[in-house]
Amino acid sequence: MENLSRAKGKKETAPTSPALTEEDKNLDLTLRPKTWVDYIGQEKVKKNIQIIIKAAKKRGEPVEHLLFYGGSGLGKTTISHIIAKELGTNIRIISGPTVEKVGDLAAILTNLAKGDVLFIDECHRINNVIEEFLYPAMEDFKLNLILGKGPMARTMELKIPRFTLIGATTRLASLTSPLRNRFGATFQLNFYKNEDIEKIIQRSSELLGIKAEPEAIKLIAKCSRFTPRVANRLLKRARDFAQVEGEGIITEKIAKQALDFLEIDELGLESGDRKILKTIIEKFQGGPVGLQALSAASSEEIDTVLDIYEPYLMQLGFIERTPRGRTVTKSAYQHLGIKHKDSQKLI
Numbered sequence: 001m002e003n004l005s006r007a008k009g010k011k012e013t014a015p016t017s018p019a020l021t022e023e024d025k026n027l028d029l030t031l032r033p034k035t036w037v038d039y040i041g042q043e044k045v046k047k048n049i050q051i052i053i054k055a056a057k058k059r060g061e062p063v064e065h066l067l068f069y070g071g072s073g074l075g076k077t078t079i080s081h082i083i084a085k086e087l088g089t090n091i092r093i094i095s096g097p098t099v100e101k102v103g104d105l106a107a108i109l110t111n112l113a114k115g116d117v118l119f120i121d122e123c124h125r126i127n128n129v130i131e132e133f134l135y136p137a138m139e140d141f142k143l144n145l146i147l148g149k150g151p152m153a154r155t156m157e158l159k160i161p162r163f164t165l166i167g168a169t170t171r172l173a174s175l176t177s178p179l180r181n182r183f184g185a186t187f188q189l190n191f192y193k194n195e196d197i198e199k200i201i202q203r204s205s206e207l208l209g210i211k212a213e214p215e216a217i218k219l220i221a222k223c224s225r226f227t228p229r230v231a232n233r234l235l236k237r238a239r240d241f242a243q244v245e246g247e248g249i250i251t252e253k254i255a256k257q258a259l260d261f262l263e264i265d266e267l268g269l270e271s272g273d274r275k276i277l278k279t280i281i282e283k284f285q286g287g288p289v290g291l292q293a294l295s296a297a298s299s300e301e302i303d304t305v306l307d308i309y310e311p312y313l314m315q316l317g318f319i320e321r322t323p324r325g326r327t328v329t330k331s332a333y334q335h336l337g338i339k340h341k342d343s344q345k346l347i
Contacts, residue, residue, distance in 0.1 A: 034081075034082070034085065035085070040196050040200050042079070042189055045189060046079075049187070053083065057087075062114070062162045062164050063087065064183075065166070065184050066165075066167070066186075066187065067175075068167070069169050069170070069171075069187075072227075073228060074189040080117060080166045090116050091116070091118075092117070093119045094119070094121070097122060101130075105130055105137075106158065109163070112163045118164070123167035123169050131179055139182060167183060191227065201220055201224075201231050201232075216250045219259070223268040234262075235250075238259075242254045267316060268312070275298055276298055277332050286328045287326050288326060
């Protein structure tokens with residue numbers, strides 16, 4: 001316990017953050033579902049994709065380009081792996097910001113085989129030049145490269161194998177219309193239901209060889225922010241406590257102890273969430289407040305507020321977006337044990 005206490009003061013990625021960490025990458029190799037049967041939740045999306053795949057196979061064609069959007073940790077990469085496996089093809093994974101030159105794009109596309117899946121994460125961050133060259137690749141499966149400069153410049157058309165592009169983004173509105181319109185189908189991955197998160201935790205505990213009591217699983221699921229990645233991360237932390245403080249079994253008491261140590265409350269809020277809410281309440285009288293002002297007052301980056309804190313706080317109904325900015329709801333006041341400003345006026 002002493003070592004755990006020492007670690008508490010260190011600034012680390014919040015355990016409830018849906019952002020991918022190095023630890024998550026290793027965990028994904030073990031826990032990532034390989035088939036549709038193992039992929040729990042997102043039933044409507046799964047059914048639609050299965051129909052698209054079956055239809056493409058009957059026609060003997062590659063699957064049309066697909067776009068997935070939704071918060072981090074909801075399974076966009078996992079579902080893309082399953083699609084590639086169902087098609088019996090390879091998958092190449094890249095991140096939008098890493099493709100900086102046209103030559104990089106050409107090298108990636110020409111190394112694909114017919115029917116392969118190219119998965120582009122954070123596709124809303126592809127730069128404009130690369131995006132222009134990606135359009136004919138998606139539509140006509142060719143690249144138009146410009147060789148040389150000035151009067152000696154000439155265009156070379158390079159044919160590429162028919163492939164399936166799967167784009168993933170956390171910000172659909174940030175995609176340009178020309179890119180968004182070139183995807184054959186767009187799917188939103190939503191937050192998971194609590195019962196689905198419980199099933200995911202149960203499956204993960206079995207794969208990791210962890211014994212977890214049903215009440216402990218329910219408690220972890222309730223604090224997982226409806227996100228599988230967060231659920232698996234909390235399960236690992238509870239396992240650590242079970243091994244150090246218990247007998248290797250995650251009981252409800254052990255799970256509660258782990259969550260308390262991580263400063264995660266019964267709704268999955270951690271210190272960062274509470275700081276955002278209290279900043280709006282204490283410095284802006286509950287709002288409305290603009291995003292830039294909130295970012296400056298809370299010492300959090302705008303992207304962190306948008307991608308990490310705000311989606312879950314809105315899902316809980318603790319924050320509302322208005323034309324004038326963000327406001328904190330009465331429910332958030334009640335959860336924090338703070339009197340609402342309207343109640344204060346009546347006293």
